[in-house]
């Protein structure tokens with residue numbers, strides 16, 4: 001019976017995941033949201049592309065790749081001012097429009113297209129439900145530490161159906177940066193010590209290096225090549241680099257018997 005066989009396999013897996021958790025005294029798994037559990041990048045790419053097509057239609061001599069490149073340059077600069085506040089995208093569109101003397105009407109249409117990001121439910125990353133399901137069954141507490149607008153976070157959590165997996169969701173101030181203070185504060189709100197926490201995230205600096213600085217020892221960096229305003233950083237030695245979320249589980253199974 002395939003169904004029974006699958007159940008046996010999963011229960012075997014969960015025992016090994018439990019063993020990994022017990023040996024390392026981990027009782028909380030914290031996840032970043034955007035680019036880690038939710039493929040927010042896909043939504044941004046789609047909406048920005050639509051806005052840039054409109055831009056190109058009103059900017060003779062510019063193609064979509066040039067437009068997207070300039071958008072990214074301005075957006076990166078605006079991140080330093082606005083962080084992840086949605087106002088950043090408005091400001092980026094405004095600057096791009098000014099540079100090209102676009103009419104207010106075109107600017108407003110571009111803004112409207114891009115701001116649809118905040119009304120669109122992002123799809124899951126590959127393996128999101130699998131990893132949360134396995135960890136939940138293994139009995140570890142789960143939480144999200146996200147750096148984003150609070151209302152948008154509520155929207156994403158409500159529409160994705162992820163809420164029931166998490167014991168708590170911690171939102172880092174949208175106007176600030178995600179640093180070691182953010183992780184320390186988030187961890188303290190769960191009432192656990194950093195050494196009893198494992199972290200999974202896609203931003204090497206904002207998630208992994210910062211959580212490490214807050215005292216977390218078990219760090220999984222999802223090298224997903226997604227938007228990362230913190231730029232390039234060196235991967236610290238103790239970090240486990242993964243290509244997809246389910247690699248967290250396979251790594252735990254492989255390491256289950258080891259003392260790491």
Ligand SMILES: [Mg+2]
Pocket residue numbers: 032033034035036201202203
């Ligand atoms: Mg992220």
